[in-house]
Amino acid sequence: MGNMVKLIVDGTELEVEEGTVLLDACLDHGIYIPHLCHLKGMEQPPASCRLCFVSIEGIAHPVPSCTLTVREGMVVQTDTNAVRGLQISALRLLLSVHDVDCAHCPANKKCALQKIAKFLHIGLKAKGLEIYLKEPRVVQDHPLIDYYPNRCVLCGRCIRVCRAQNGLPLMSFAKRGFDTVISFYGAASTLGCKTCFACLKICPVGAITLKTPNS
Amino acid sequence: MISEPYDQEAGQAFRSILREAMRRRSAFKEAVLPKIHIGMSTCGIASGALETKNAFETALNECGLSALIHSIGCIGHCYAEPVVIVERPGFPPILYYKVTPGKARMIVKSYLAEGDPLFEHLLGAMEENDLIPSVMDFPRFSRETRVITEKCGRIDPEDIYEYLAEGGYAALAGVLGRNPDHIIREITESGLRGRGGAGFPTGQKWMLARNADAGQKAIICNADEGDPGAYMDRTILESNPYQILEGMAICAYAVGARKGTIYIRAEYPLAVKILRCAVEQARVLGFLGKSILGTSFGLEIDLFEGSGAFVCGEETALIQSIQGDRGMPRHRPPYPAQKGLWNQPTVINNVKTFALVPTILAQGAAWFKSIGTETSPGTAIFSVVGSVVHPGLVEIPTGVTLKALILDICGGIPNKKRFKAVQIGGPSGGCLPEELLATPIDFDSLTEAGAMMGSGGMVVMDEDTCMVDVARYFLDFTQKESCGKCTFCRIGTFHLLRILERITRGEGREGDLEQLEELSIQIKEGSLCGFGKTAPNPVLTSLRYFRKEYEAHIREKRCPSGMCRALTAYYIDLEKCARGCDACVGSCPVEAIFTTEDRKKAVDQSLCVKCGECMVSCPVEYSAVKKVSPPHLAPVILRPVEKEAKKNA
Numbered sequence: 001m002g003n004m005v006k007l008i009v010d011g012t013e014l015e016v017e018e019g020t021v022l023l024d025a026c027l028d029h030g031i032y033i034p035h036l037c038h039l040k041g042m043e044q045p046p047a048s049c050r051l052c053f054v055s056i057e058g059i060a061h062p063v064p065s066c067t068l069t070v071r072e073g074m075v076v077q078t079d080t081n082a083v084r085g086l087q088i089s090a091l092r093l094l095l096s097v098h099d100v101d102c103a104h105c106p107a108n109k110k111c112a113l114q115k116i117a118k119f120l121h122i123g124l125k126a127k128g129l130e131i132y133l134k135e136p137r138v139v140q141d142h143p144l145i146d147y148y149p150n151r152c153v154l155c156g157r158c159i160r161v162c163r164a165q166n167g168l169p170l171m172s173f174a175k176r177g178f179d180t181v182i183s184f185y186g187a188a189s190t191l192g193c194k195t196c197f198a199c200l201k202i203c204p205v206g207a208i209t210l211k212t213p214n215s
Numbered sequence: 216m217i218s219e220p221y222d223q224e225a226g227q228a229f230r231s232i233l234r235e236a237m238r239r240r241s242a243f244k245e246a247v248l249p250k251i252h253i254g255m256s257t258c259g260i261a262s263g264a265l266e267t268k269n270a271f272e273t274a275l276n277e278c279g280l281s282a283l284i285h286s287i288g289c290i291g292h293c294y295a296e297p298v299v300i301v302e303r304p305g306f307p308p309i310l311y312y313k314v315t316p317g318k319a320r321m322i323v324k325s326y327l328a329e330g331d332p333l334f335e336h337l338l339g340a341m342e343e344n345d346l347i348p349s350v351m352d353f354p355r356f357s358r359e360t361r362v363i364t365e366k367c368g369r370i371d372p373e374d375i376y377e378y379l380a381e382g383g384y385a386a387l388a389g390v391l392g393r394n395p396d397h398i399i400r401e402i403t404e405s406g407l408r409g410r411g412g413a414g415f416p417t418g419q420k421w422m423l424a425r426n427a428d429a430g431q432k433a434i435i436c437n438a439d440e441g442d443p444g445a446y447m448d449r450t451i452l453e454s455n456p457y458q459i460l461e462g463m464a465i466c467a468y469a470v471g472a473r474k475g476t477i478y479i480r481a482e483y484p485l486a487v488k489i490l491r492c493a494v495e496q497a498r499v500l501g502f503l504g505k506s507i508l509g510t511s512f513g514l515e516i517d518l519f520e521g522s523g524a525f526v527c528g529e530e531t532a533l534i535q536s537i538q539g540d541r542g543m544p545r546h547r548p549p550y551p552a553q554k555g556l557w558n559q560p561t562v563i564n565n566v567k568t569f570a571l572v573p574t575i576l577a578q579g580a581a582w583f584k585s586i587g588t589e590t591s592p593g594t595a596i597f598s599v600v601g602s603v604v605h606p607g608l609v610e611i612p613t614g615v616t617l618k619a620l621i622l623d624i625c626g627g628i629p630n631k632k633r634f635k636a637v638q639i640g641g642p643s644g645g646c647l648p649e650e651l652l653a654t655p656i657d658f659d660s661l662t663e664a665g666a667m668m669g670s671g672g673m674v675v676m677d678e679d680t681c682m683v684d685v686a687r688y689f690l691d692f693t694q695k696e697s698c699g700k701c702t703f704c705r706i707g708t709f710h711l712l713r714i715l716e717r718i719t720r721g722e723g724r725e726g727d728l729e730q731l732e733e734l735s736i737q738i739k740e741g742s743l744c745g746f747g748k749t750a751p752n753p754v755l756t757s758l759r760y761f762r763k764e765y766e767a768h769i770r771e772k773r774c775p776s777g778m779c780r781a782l783t784a785y786y787i788d789l790e791k792c793a794r795g796c797d798a799c800v801g802s803c804p805v806e807a808i809f810t811t812e813d814r815k816k817a818v819d820q821s822l823c824v825k826c827g828e829c830m831v832s833c834p835v836e837y838s839a840v841k842k843v844s845p846p847h848l849a850p851v852i853l854r855p856v857e858k859e860a861k862k863n864a
Contacts, residue, residue: 047546048700050741061740067546089737093706128730129710154699173541173699176524178709180699 007074016070021045023052023065026078033078034087034116036204037155038066049155050090051116055080062086088120096126097178099133099150107206113153134179142184144195144211149181152207158182158199165198182207222392225508229388232500236379249282249327252300253314254368256289256453257485258446262296263315270316271299274323282327288454290368291608292355293600298368300341303327308341310350355605358624360586360612362594363570367454372489375496378457384502386573387461390468391510398469398576399425405580406592407572411437411528411565412640412669413745414591414658417572420562423552424470427560432472435537435556435563436463438479438486439521439528442641443692444600445672448566450608451596452479452486455570456493460516462569464507465576467514470562474515478533481520490518525642525696529746530555530563532698543698544744565670567596587613591657595671599625602632602677611656618652621675632677635776636761640669642689642696643749645756646682665756667749681778682761683768687715689753697747704747707738711754719779721845723769732758772845780825784846787816787829791839799829799840809854817852 003018009031016025024040026033036049045066053062057075062083065076077083094113102108102124117124139147154173159182162171170192174183184193200208220226243250253259253268268284275282292298295312301322302308309332311322318336325331332347339350350356361367370377378384390398403418424432436459440448452459463475479487494516497503505513519537526532527542534556536542555561571593575583584592591613597620600606604626611620617637621627628634636646645666647654654660658668676685690712699705711734714727735751742748758765767773774782787799787808792815799816800808807822808829816839818829830840843849853861 044545046700047743048702050702050743053741064546086737086741090702090741093702093710096710097706130713132709132713153702154705156700173543176699177694177697178699178705180697180705 005070005072007070009076020070022068022070025070036153051087053083053086054078055083092126094153096129097132100124105206112204141186146209146211148207151205153205157202161198161202165196220388225391225510228508236376239376240380250302251282252285252287254289254298255286258293259297264297266316267297267314267319270319274320278328286371288367288372289450293607294605307344310338311336312338354624359610360594361610362574363567364610372454373492383457386576387464390465395469401580405575405583410567420552421470424560424562429560431559433556433559433561434467434472434475436477436569437563438566441525441528442672444674445598447596447598447671449483449486453489456490458570460497462572464514465572468512476517476519478519526698526746529744543700588657597671597673599673601675602628603675604629613657614655617654628677635678635680636676638674640667641672642693644669645752648760679776681774681776682757682764684719684778686753686757687719693750701743703738703741708750718768720781721772774844777842777844783844784849785842786818786849788839788841789815791837792816793837798832802828802832812855
């Protein structure tokens with residue numbers, strides 16, 4: 001084991017290995033911080049979901065905890081007003097482009113969005129924001145997998161596990177702005193797909209599903 | 216200040232190249248033939264410089280005259296393109312503006328053949344003399360301080376010897392062999408701040424990279440210019456690429472890099488071509504390559520053509536793009552100077568920053584610091600476009616006020632219109648109103664006012680501009696160019712755009728403005744990169760300075776400048792309309808104009824698409840077409856048949 005460092009999170013002292021990502025350290029010690037895009041052991045955090053903010057003593061603005069490694073004497077707060085404010089607005093933005101139809105979603109009850117909404121004490125509604133959904137509702141160009149753009153939170157975890165498993169970019173982000181989606185590059189490149197279904201298993205929200213006989 | 220070569224061998228090699236450059240220059244200068252310098256940058260070519268050049272050649276042939284035709288870069292006076300400077304023995308060099316092929320023929324026939332300098336077509340003489348007024352009589356020329364663009368428009372961008380003859384590469388020859396720390400100290404002392412927009416101290420950035428412990432280091436020149444209406448970098452690349460290469464070589468020497476990359480937009484084909492030519496020439500003469508001027512220091516420079524994503528101008532996205540990944544920014548720190556391209560410590564500087572380096576070293580930090588303001592020393596280049604009389608590139612010392620730049624130097628607003636706002640810093644910048652025209656142009660004052668220096672785009676808007684529509688335009692740009700990575704930028708700016716679109720359509724609601732503000736602040740705080748953090752600036756500044764305009768759209772369904780189509784209507788004033796005239800009928804693309812019972816014209820509002828063509832075509836003596844907002848102010852005039860039908864019913 002490497003050197004241990006001590007830090008204080010929400011008033012509790014934690015002792016963790018030097019070099020640990022702050023978010024991992026908190027999660028390992030039972031301190032929940034909402035997050036979507038984080039995967040343990042990544043070289044560079046994408047820091048794209050903008051949920052895992054924490055306040056650090058000495059830093060004016062909240063910082064995503066996936067981008068920090070633990071430091072001796074670090075004082076962290078996970079539930080300040082500023083932090084919760086950012087988390088709630090990020091979640092509401094995600095919900096404003098999300099097809100909230102949990103009853104028909106395979107991720108129902110194990111969905112990360114449901115968990116985070118419950119944790120933040122907000123409903124699955126994008127309060128004050130209009131709802132915008134993308135067309136088409138389902139992309140079916142992969143022979144085995146269906147993709148639901150309006151469930152997807154674009155955390156990019158599927159892309160990363162796919163690369164880790166296959167060493168090849170079989171899937172990627174495509175398009176820009178609001179239209180950004182996950183793409184399998186049409187049917188042609190799915191030839192390389194080894195049907196490991198890593199992407200399906202890692203998806204936090206049920207945006208990637210197995211093709212059903214009637215779909 | 217670095218004036219003399221330090222390394223003996225490099226000094227010798229440099230002096231021998233310089234002798235050749237001076238020999239070539241005196242051969243050109245001393246030739247008794249007239250010389251015709253034509254600006255051949257993209258801007259010149261777009262205004263017809265190629266045709267002008269052909270016309271000169273043909274006319275010279277026809278008159279049996281010979282002259283030296285010399286292609287030069289751009290001098291930044293876009294309103295005057297194609298720009299031609301003619302030197303005729305016995306006369307001062309004269310600058311002619313808007314030289315069409317016809318004017319070119321006249322210049323050859325009247326001036327070169329007969330000695331009449333055509334006073335009506337010249338802008339002025341390039342030097343003081345008794346015969347022709349000098350261009351220095353115009354503030355557009357005399358109030359500029361050219362440091363970055365000093366050689367732009369004076370040299371042929373495809374001839375390295377011309378750059379050398381103007382003092383080029385002396386700074387590089389001077390630094391070789393010196394202690395890199397001294398070079399960085401000189402840059403730090405000059406107070407140079409990065410000209411890419413954020414204004415980070417260049418010396419500090421270089422020091423970070425120099426001190427980073429790594430086997431290999433990299434430098435990148437960021438030439439991914441993409442702000443709407445901004446083209447400073449393109450002009451410099453096309454007019455004087457050598458100065459950038461020299462600045463990069465000095466930087467590489469100072470930080471210990473052996474590899475440089477220029478990230479340039481593929482949409483700048485001429486700049487790419489000229490840059491490739493410059494790299495090749497520099498390599499042949501020993502200013503690039505394994506052993507620069509015979510020393511042990513070597514630098515290779517590659518070009519990387521970006522494929523047009525605006526966000527790739529953000530340094531971390533730019534690095535991703537070079538590495539073959541989708542151009543998406545990543546979290547900082549680590550900063551590129553610590554861990555950048557291929558995880559090497561990387562210095563990324565803007566074109567203008569690199570272009571400033573040779574001059575700072577040649578003239579000294581104290582000299583540079585004496586120009587402009589205390590906290591943002593030096594000069595700034597702006598491409599001033601939009602509603603100004605003399606648009607183009609202007610290089611001014613920092614601290615000059617917006618008022619002086621727009622109203623004095625660039626000639627103010629044309630067509631007797633009133634100034635309304637100036638948008639500075641592109642999609643990340645803000646719109647500043649007339650009350651803030653006294654703001655001095657420097658990094659800190661502009662940021663305080665809610666805009667930013669940006670890389671130098673400046674769009675001037677007159678009274679006919681709707682500020683809500685301007686905000687909508689910039690958010691549309693931002694949303695289209697957002698990489699889609701982080702939640703706030705991807706979804707937040709989309710909501711901003713949709714709300715703005717609604718307001719411009721006349722569907723604004725109470726509470727919209729508060730929501731715009733709230734969302735903007737969330738996006739600024741929550742976004743991952745600089746692109747998202749600054750994206751709401753156009754909304755926030757227009758709300759701050761033009762809130763009444765938003766309120767008019769929402770509460771009265773009125774667009775004060777009459778630009779939002781859904782909130783305007785055209786009608787024909789029957790008092791003014793002339794019987795029998797049908798100019799408007801012909802110009803209407805949708806046949807919305809009909810003849811009334813007394814043979815005057817009226818607009819069918821249900822068909823009108825509000826293009827305004829009728830207003831343009833209505834003869835000035837009548838000026839019968841009126842535009843109103845809100846649209847219900849337009850009197851309803853029924854078609855004669857409809858009237859009949861109504862009566863019968």
